[in-house]
Structures are given as C-alpha cells and as structure tokens.
C-alpha cells in the first residue's frame with residue numbers, strides 16, 4: 010500500500026517538495042510508518058518566502074472586518090472537521106483522541122476566533138502633551154514573519170502563532186514540527202476552502218536543519234515566533250544575533266507544584282495528577298516537581314499514586330483512553346534514560362518506571378508508564394533538567410519560604426501552581442516565585458487575553474492577547490506640535 014504524502018502549502022496551492030525528498034512519519038501508538046512528510050529544501054523555502062512577500066501589500070491593507078471574516082470561516086471549518094482533525098492528531102502524536110478533540114482542536118478554533126475578533130478591536134495609544142502636542146502611535150504589520158511550532162500540541166500551538174500574525178496583517182511562513190506534520194497539512198486544505206488569499210499563509214514542512222534554521226536567518230523574515238526546546242531557542246537567538254529580528258521564544262519548563270496542608274485535598278490530588286501527566290507529561294507547563302507540605306506528604310503521595318494508577322492507558326484512538334503513547338521512539342528512549350538516571354541518583358519509584366508492553370494494534374508503540382519518583386535532592390539532574398514526559402518527583406517542605414526557595418531553584422521559569430485555601434499566602438507566594446505564569450488552585454486554566462510565557466531558560470517575550478498583537482506589529486510614534 011502506498012503511503013499518504015503530505016504536501017507543502019505555498020502560494021495558495023498544495024505542492025510536493027521540489028527535489029522529491031520525504032521523511033517517514035510514524036504513528037507513535039504502533040511504531041509503524043503511516044505517511045511521508047516533505048523534507049523541503051531552500052528552493053521550496055524561497056518560493057514560500059517570495060509568495061508571502063508578494064501577498065503582503067494586499068493583506069496588510071485588507072480591512073480588519075474582512076480579515077476577521079476569513080479567519081472566522083477558518084475557525085468554522087475547524088469545528089466542522091473537528092472529529093477528523095482530532096483523529097489525525099491522535100494518530101500523528103499518540104495523544105488520546107478525547108484530549109485531542111476537547112483540548113487541541115477546540116483550542117485551535119478558539120485561537121483563530123480570538124484573534125479574528127481581536128483585530129477588529131485593536132487600537133493604538135495616543136499621548137497628549139497638554140496644549141503643546143499630541144502623540145499617536147501607529148502599529149503596522151511587520152511584513153513576512155516565521156512561525157515555528159513543536160510536536161506536543163501540534164495544531165493548538167501552530168494556530169496560536171499564526172492567528173495573531175495574520176490578524177495583524179502580516180504574511181506568514183510557518184513550519185510545523187516534522188514529527189507531527191499532519192494537522193497542519195489538513196489545516197492548509199481548510200485555508201483553501203476558507204478562501205484565505207494565496208501567499209498569506211505558507212506552510213513548509215521539513216526538519217529544523219533543512220527548513221527551520223534557514224527560515225530563521227532568511228533576510229526577508231522580520232520576526233520569529235518559536236515554541237520548542239530551550240537549546241533550539243538558544244540556537245535561534247545566536248543565529249539571528251546580527252539580524253535585528255523580533256523574537257518571541259516560548260521554551261521549556263521544569264515547573265513546580267506547591268501543595269499546602271490546607272488545600273482542598275481530593276480536588277488537589279486530581280488536578281496535580283493532571284498537571285503532571287496530561288498529554289503524557291509533554292506540555293511545557295506540566296508540573297513535574299511536586300513539593301508537598303510535610304504534614305500531608307505521606308497521605309498526599311499515596312493518594313497521588315492511587316490517582317495515577319487508575320488512569321486508563323491505551324490506544325489513543327479509543328474514546329476512553331486518558332493516557333496514550335509518547336511522540337517518538339527517540340523521545341521515549343530519552344524519557345526512559347531519565348527514569349534510569351533518577352534511580353542512579355537515589356530516587357525510589359513510587360509507581361511506574363518502565364516501558365509499557367501493549368497488546369494487539371499497539372504492540373510496537375512508544376508507551377511509558379506514568380512514573381512518580383521520591384527521595385531525590387532538588388539539585389540532582391532529574392530535578393533540574395526538562396524531561397518532557399510522564400515523570401514527576403515528589404519532595405516535602407516545611408515552610409512557605411522553603412517552598413518558594415525550592416520552586417525557584419531552577420534554570421527554568423515558566424509556570425507554577427499553588428494549592429492552598431489561604432488566599433493571602435497564595436498572593437504572597439505568587440509574587441515571590443520566579444516564573445511567567447502562576448496558577449492558584451488550578452492548572453492550565455487559560456484566558457487567551459493574558460500574557461503567556463516564561464523567564465530564564467523558559468524563554469523571552471510573551472504571547473497571548475495584546476502581547477501577541479504588539480509582537481507582530483511595529484510601533485511608530487507620530488508627534489504633532491500645536492501652533493509651532
């Protein structure tokens with residue numbers, strides 16, 4: 010049987026890569042190759058950038074209402090095709106289909122609708138100098154921008170980047186992860202159906218080496234919105250250091266979860282388990298370092314283990330599955346390597362610790378048990394390095410200050426969740442933790458208007474709401490003096 014070939018989307022048309030090279034695309038739940046992804050080259054990239062450049066004058070001058078109309082049509086089409094998109098995402102990524110539908114695809118449509126509306130509401134500032142002058146700020150689109158997205162939340166993060174870029178009048182060259190290219194390919198077909206003008210969005214497939222790096226240093230690219238690993242973010246920063254491009258880098262996390270004795274116990278156990286293991290722990294926001302107040306440490310860890318042990322692990326295509334496969338064999342091996350390391354560092358496994366041998370269709374899949382490790386110091390590699398998989402650690406703390414200091418003892422600074430019914434303590438601690446996002450008695454509760462991003466090795470810049478609209482526009486101040 011011939012494999013399905015994914016295509017690039019350049020200048021409004023689905024196209025094969027010029028030199029005919031493809032990469033194998035595996036289904037993580039089975040380990041089998043099920044599609045081929047273009048390994049595009051710099052000629053393909055040139056076509057994509059040129060198409061975006063040609064489309065820019067018309068798109069940047071398109072009235073906001075019209076841009077919003079096209080974007081809303083796209084969001085409608087995502088909703089119409091939500092079941093197919095969710096299935097495609099579950100096959101391509103290994104995530105449970107119910108999660109794909111309720112989180113990934115739901116959010117993809119919401120991202121586009123949110124920024125469609127935002128562009129009709131966006132306004133710029135004016136600053137009056139009483140009786141002397143008036144300043145007003147123009148916020149013009151930048152031109153051709155690059156959006157590079159990872160494999161963990163494929164369409165969710167792809168649309169989170171391209172929606173504000175398009176809504177503000179830029180044209181885009183977007184590169185999805187070569188590990189999960191399918192939903193972006195299906196999305197390209199929806200762009201054609203929605204009547205997005207040719208060249209406004211171009212989707213080019215390939216690896217970081219063949220397309221990602223050349224795209225970022227391309228002289229016509231004015232800004233780069235990137236989500237992925239911290240090392241890749243550093244490479245992009247270094248490679249573009251002399252080019253004066255705008256950069257928004259959403260990178261890794263090693264996020265602390267602070268559980269206090271006065272938390273709502275039952276609910277907190279459930280939510281802390283979700284924060285650690287949602288999407289098999291492959292979300293940059295997952296709470297992988299769990300700190301528990303000593304007086305409830307034993308009871309809480311036992312309840313957490315029991316909660317995790319009842320997760321339904323299985324074929325991502327079954328509606329009841331809560332925990333699926335890891336995204337790829339190399340990633341599974343990386344995660345298993347960290348579980349080995351945790352034990353070498355003196356950690357005790359409270360649950361999990363191994364690859365899962367599945368039966369039937371999923372026998373060759375990349376499944377790893379959700380794993381909880383106790384007994385490690387804060388400074389060990391297991392507690393300092395991003396694993397990005399279903400592995401979390403538990404440690405006890407005695408005081409608020411100790412909890413904050415353990416939370417902040419990290420090169421990363423993305424997200425923190427705090428679980429306590431003492432709201433004054435939550436306010437105090439939220440101010441002290443060094444990260445871009447703090448959730449109190451919740452996790453991954455998202456309001457798309459809020460600034461989203463991290464400190465330290467977790468990146469620079471913020472996405473979301475006005476932050477994203479500002480990132481994708483260039484402010485220009487005009488100062489007019491009265492009666493000079």
Ligand SMILES: NC(=O)C1=CN([C@@H]2O[C@H](COP(=O)(O)OP(=O)(O)OC[C@H]3O[C@@H](n4cnc5c(N)ncnc54)[C@H](O)[C@@H]3O)[C@@H](O)[C@H]2O)C=CC1
Pocket residue numbers: 157158159160161184185186187188215216217218220221222223225236237238239241242244245259260261262292293340343395396397
């Ligand atoms: N959202 C996050 O925080 C993510 C973190 N990671 C972390 O990064 C580790 C490595 O995963 P990868 O898939 O290799 O992530 P990655 O950072 O290599 O990939 C993210 C995207 O960047 C592209 N890319 C790779 N090298 C590039 C370069 N030099 N210039 C421009 N684009 C480039 C990739 O093709 C992909 O589209 C994971 O194990 C995990 O720890 C991975 C994915 C998402």
Ligand SMILES: O=C(O)/C=C/C=C(\O)C(=O)O
Pocket residue numbers: 159161162166169236237259291292293294455461
């Ligand atoms: O915007 C969100 O809600 C979530 C974003 C998640 C990431 O950026 C990630 O996991 O990489």
